[in-house]
Amino acid sequence: MDLFDDLPEPTQTPAPVSAASTTEEENEEEEEEEERASKRKRGAAESRSDEKEEQIKKVCKEGLPVLKGYVAARRGEREEMQDAHVLLRDMSGFLSALPAQVSQVAFFAVFDGHGGARASRFAAENLHHNLAKKFPSGETENVDKLIKKCLLDTFRQTDEDFLKKASSQKPAWKDGSTATCVLVVDDMVYVANLGDSRAVLCRMETTGGAGGARRSVTLALSREHNPTIYEERMRIQRAGGTVRDGRVLGVLEVSRSIGDGQYKRCGVISTPDLRKCQLTANDRFIVLACDGLFKVFSADEAVKFVLGVLQEGSVEQRPGLTEEELRFEAACQQLAGEAVRRGCADNVTVILVSIGF
Template sequence: MSEAIQNSKPKRESDSGDSSSVAKKLKIDQSQNPEVDSSGSEANSDAREMGFEIEAEVAEDKGLRHAMEDAWVLLLDASLGFQGNLRCAHFAIYDGHGGRLAAEYAQKHLHSNVLSAGLPRELLNVKAAKKAILDGFRKTDEAILQESAAGGWQDGATAVCVWILGKTVFVANIGDAKAVVARSSPVDALQNGSDEARLLKAIVLTREHKAIYAQERARIQKAGGSVSSNGRLQGRLEVSRAFGDRQFKKFGVVATPDIHSFDLTEREHFIILGCDGLWGVIGPSDAVDFVQKQLKEGLPVTAISRSLVREAVRERRCKDNCTAIIILFRHK
């Protein structure tokens, strides 16, 4: 079995306490992994193989909320005993609402459901990987709905998830949690200058699913639901896609994720995953600049993730639960 780092029993933060965090490293030798073309099939390429090391760190703070309803997963070796030669890492944040039961269930079961649905473990196939992620989300939501009906609870949870298979990154999300990648320009990538000299651009990798947005509103209305003047489904739920939320499923709430994939190059430096509590007070560009500045100062990822969450809660007055994961790529 692989080493798993999960907050099944998260630390609670006092209003004056530091955020909890944990850091691990994973080295990946890309020469063992095939190149893939845009169709998702194995292909030969003259591109230079790239090696990199992943460092991952998570920090959390309950903010002014009475309880922490976020849950997270940090798996640097995400094989979970499944056989295969393709190296895999997995990271996720689940932001619960109405309770943390849906978030906890997804934390414990989504990745294993994705693996069981056929996440590639030998040669990478992008289409197969996306289908496995889609099927894993569906299976997890169906199980949460059954569990909630049997247990008489109605919790929901948004999600932002990352899988790294070989050198290919897959990002899947439902709701308003986001993933942002820090990417340098092609000119910077061709130069031999230090990371400190590079200007990093914040690229949002996810799409928000809120009831007020036209595409989401249309689906809700087609299902017989309504969006009130405050932008909430049935006047209550702001997000339009989530795990659970049993009472809102008949009004168009779904757990179908948007899935995006790209190959890691020397232009990608780090990814920030965050719940809406983080992004509600820090914009993507500000977050990337904040992390890059502290990397320039030589701070470890452990300290940077704590500092980012502290900035959101203490300095920018985030009142919500706040969780952030920083995935750092150190290129050889």
């Protein structure tokens, strides 16, 4: 009940004053008092509304996944580290306001540069800022559709901005980069990717045998783009380009990328593939990595390698980290190290995102 609803309007105790004798000053005082009372009512109503919204958001947060990101990077035999990455477990600080029905947003990305490190670094520094500017906010009906549009616009904007900067240099930059981005909105994962970096999800399933045994299932969250794929080759050829030795013009290994200005006229585009997947309590982790890892590991082998490290014996304790965090960190580092040990000469960057409920 609103306190002010029960209070009568202030009245004067002396004898009634005729309308003709009421002064302008008294009228103004009465109007001001009415306005103050109205403001108090509105303030109280807004306060109750804000409290209710906060309570709803608190309830919504229960049951949502808890994500933690770990990264490992190896230069391999390359002279320069051309990979870049972004880990934002909580992206809300970059957003002006979350959509009313959204409680948490996280962002993880790997960028694998070629021809130099400038395109990958530019993408790592700018793509999530462009995403934050275009991210839906306030009362929105179709958040899913808006997020997909936001991702497409973000990739286009980032590519255009880099190409503009690259062409203004003397000599012009010719760098390019893949991009594989994982955006988690509450319990929904959106993956946008260009090129040959990959994202895979480890989901545990019950086998149905005695003792409730479980096995891992590896789910691909991204799709590679290279000129040997029929649809990619057809687009390149329609644009007047050629594919030789599995490369655009016999040089570029990927058919979609950020940058690579000299190949844009040949059908190399910056439009990402978009996929989405709802997380469940059976999901264990996401592996997000450049092709340096997947040259020597299949997706399933990478998942099983991580599970093996997570199930190993005791780990060396370190202040500020739980045993589970230490295991995931070790799994991430060992996976990248094993890729180099297996003979990968390329840069290797691995992001391991743990999923807890």
